[in-house]
Amino acid sequence: MTLPQTALLALAVGLVIGVGLSLLLVWAYRARARIADETSLVVPDGVTAVLRSMDDAACVVDASGLVLAVSKAAARFGIRVGAPLENPELRQLLRSVRSEGGSHTESMRITRGGLSLDPRLVSARASAISPRMSLLIIRDVTEQERLDQMRRDFVANTSHELKTPVGAVTLLAEAIESAADDPAQVRHFATRISAEATRLGQLTGRIMSLSRLQADDTLTDARHVSIDEVIASSIEAHVVQADSAGVELARGGDRGVWVHGDPQILIEAFGNLIANAIVYSPRGSRVGVGVKADAGVVEVAVSDQGIGISEGDRERIFERFYRADEARSRRTGGTGLGLSIVKHATQRHGGEVTLWSRPGRGSTFTIRLPRIDAPEGIEDDKKSKKKRERKAAKAAARVRNGENA
Incomplete structure (x- = not known):
């Protein structure tokens, strides 16, 4: 092959390679642009x-x-x-x-x-x-799963708890029928039936209370509530229980404190704490209810000198149907719902409940609630009441001294 022919061949090969490289670069750029367009345009x-x-x-x-x-x-x-x-x-x-x-x-x-x-x-x-x-x-859906499990557990636990008094009533009724000719036995079994019926009524009542508290996050009967009146009602409802158990009830701390809420729900919550404190307190001890008011918070503490709660039980004490002392709760008719009602009632009022306890030294449950100012006119009413009380005391003193009132 002559030199000119070789040069022409080399030139032709160079042109082919150049064109090929150019086409390859164009294709690469277009492919890259197409991918960029797809990644940006496919997400409208x-x-x-x-x-x-x-x-x-x-x-x-x-x-x-x-x-x-x-x-x-x-x-x-x-x-x-x-x-x-x-x-x-x-x-x-x-x-x-x-x-x-x-x-x-x-x-x-x-x-x-x-x-x-x-x-x-x-x-x-x-x-x-x-x-x-x-x-x-x-x-x-983790929270939904937890709530569904709680509902299933609640139904299962409720069914289990209801079987005990219902079964007892059935057996006692059969015992009365078989002892119809023995008046003493009939009276004994009738007393047992009455106790089981009371326990069944308490259980169903607390189940309904807990269901109402969990059904809605709002308070249907919210108003200004006097903590003094709530505590007085709660203590008064458990005076007989305390006397029977040989336990003294004492009230101390600040007075004239108000919160916003449902008085019946609060009375039930404090009443549950007082009832539990009495049940787990030894005879001759004291259950104290103390009130401490800060700028925007009121703390109500219910303390006992009872058996206390172990550290392991403290983690679960507010669960439904959980009992720290199963045998004692059975003997006293405990439902295992009282503290769960306390927790939900407190949360419904925008507060929290805490526990301090030591085995053998007692327990203190503290409810913290948002505090509000006293309603208008309350201070004037208090002053008028004090004036009336002073006037009545002077009149009584004059009567005792033989003077004309």
């Missing part, structure tokens, strides 16, 4: 706006598992824009949607923020929104 403004308004964790994910857009709540599960979706179960759910189409929903437990602690039960729904993009919505 409407989808992004919906994500911003969602309370649930949600995100748009591409075929490689890269997160392109998220809702605000997605951060709770460690899902961020520009990062890959790390959870293998969620990735498998997305793969199923891409291969089969449509939408899939699964329940699973996943961790939040990449932590191994605090696994959450979620309902995850994946839907295909384009050939390359999928929408993933993660709804946290």
Whole structure:
């Protein structure tokens, strides 16, 4: 081959290579632009706006598992824009949607923020929104599961608790029938039936009270409530119980304190604490009810000198049907609902209840409630009442001294 021919061949090869490289570069740039367009255009403004308004964790994910857009709540599960979706179960759910189409929903437990602690039960729904993009919505149903379990436990525990007095009444009725010719036995069994009926009435009444407290977060009969009157009513309702148990009831602390709430609910709550304190106090001891008022809070503490509560029981003492001393509660007719009613009644009034206890030294339950100012006219009424009391005392003194009133 001559030199000119070789040069022409080299020039032709160079032109082919140059054109090929140019075409390759053009194709690469177009492919890159197409991918960029797909990642930006497949997430429409409407989808992004919906994500911003969602309370649930949600995100748009591409075929490689890269997160392109998220809702605000997605951060709770460690899902961020520009990062890959790390959870293998969620990735498998997305793969199923891409291969089969449509939408899939699964329940699973996943961790939040990449932590191994605090696994959450979620309902995850994946839907295909384009050939390359999928929408993933993660709804946290952990609290719903807990509430459902609480309802199931409540029904099961209630059924179990009701069986005991109902069964006892049935057996006692059969015993009365068989002892119809023995008046003494009939009277004995009738007394037992009356006790079981009282226990059944208390149990059903407290179940209804607890159900009402849990049914609604609002107070239907809220008004200005005098803590003095509430405590006086609560103590008065348990004077007979205290006398029978040989326990002294004492009231101390601040006076003239007011809260906003339902007086009947508060009377029941304080009454439950006083009743429990009496039951678990030895004969000859004292149950004290003390009031302490700060700027915006009133604390009502019910203290006893009883057997106390162990540390393990203190963690569960406010659970429904939980009894720290099962045998003693059975003997005294305890329902295991009193402290649960106290907790829910306090929360309904925007407060909290705390416990201090030491085995062998006694227990103190303290209810903290928001304090309000006394209603208008109360101070004037108090002054008038004191004047009337002083005038009556002077009159009584003159009568005792033989003077004319």
